[in-house]
Amino acid sequence: MPAAESVHADSVSTRESLPLTEDRAEGTEEATIAPRPWFMGEVSLGVFLVVASVIGFLASFELSIDKVRKLEDPSAQLSCDFNPFFSCGSVMAYPQSQLFGFPNQFLGIAAFIFPLLLGVLLISRTRIPGWVMLGLNSGLLLGTVLVMYLFYTSIYRIGIGCPWCMVVWAVTIPMFCVVTGYNALAGNFGARVRDNAFIRVFAANSLLISLLWLFVIFACVVIQFWTFFGSLLR
Template sequence: MNTTDTLPDDDIDVASQTRPWVLRPTSLGVFLIVASVVGYLASFALAVEKYEKLEDPNAVLSCDLNPFFSCGSVMESPESQLFGFPNQLLGIGAFIFPLLLGVLLLARTRIPRWIMVGLNIGLALGTVLVMFLFYVSIYKIGVGCPWCMVVWTMTIPMFVAVTSHNVLAGNFGARIARNPMARVLAKENVAIFVLWLLVIAACIVVQFWNFFSTLF
């Protein structure tokens, strides 16, 4: 098992096609690029509308869809600036790193395992943050932020995919790589993040049932 680099040698490219998609440089690279770009654009849109709201507190934003789903309402809460500046600036900066690594993977550049582990740590912190903001937005403020939800649905799958990659590639150590339970969970990464997002969606539907019941 390759424990120093995350990419297979060129002479085993054919064999790598039978590996889980998170171990294939091309598929993982494309996934990171697409998810990062979508997350970046959502964060950028939030930043633009945040400044629009600061200029005109009465402005109706493009993501102010109804009383249940409104970015403007969420932006007015203290949690929208957890670190003393708009949270969306974190997304604008944070999504650059996985985007860069996605490009390097696509270019078949050898990436040291410590960089992939570093990406994993960053995504773990990002996932903790988005889950906290999910709870605050849905259960405390009582309003869903559409652009925030896009960021959530990009961050969580990236975290699961990169974690699965590092488990299977041995980047967390041989003991974890050989652990049967860890390997099974890592190989079922798609099912895990789909289930995770479905649970979030179900929580939103239940919490805002008064809105969703009008759609039937």
């Protein structure tokens, strides 16, 4: 009887411990198959936000200086007036450069301050509430919508590219994609979004998606201004 009881106890113990062993195996397998994206680390995400925000801020600041110079002297030659196809000064002459009644450049200066501050806080490992990250996501969404509108009007309506504006485009879109990926994986959009395998794949590759997005924009610019780019190949 003691031997039978021992066997029964071992069997129960094995059954009770089996789910835990399977969970660990599944967790290990998941970690092996889908490693944690780099931007899920506080410091990594913070550094990314700081670098991107500084680049966007400096581009917007340079555009603001050029705008003031252009207002003082309409004939002034700006640092980004490269040729008839790419000229910040030429774009500034159109009403699209002042969508809200003041130069868009000033909006850019203010807009990059918030992600810059959040990036510094993340680097210092300050805990950022989920609703704050969602607020950042909303702001970047609006910024991306504005960027895509300006891209369309600049390239297809005005027919002139603004080099400094393109720098702003090149940082706003990746910031939006990466922060969206972070919020999705962190559960800030809800558990259903976080646990959806399809969404997790896209979220984990958010930076790659942003690079493909920028590549499409670059391809559109090259095609639209092929007269210029084609001449460089001759």
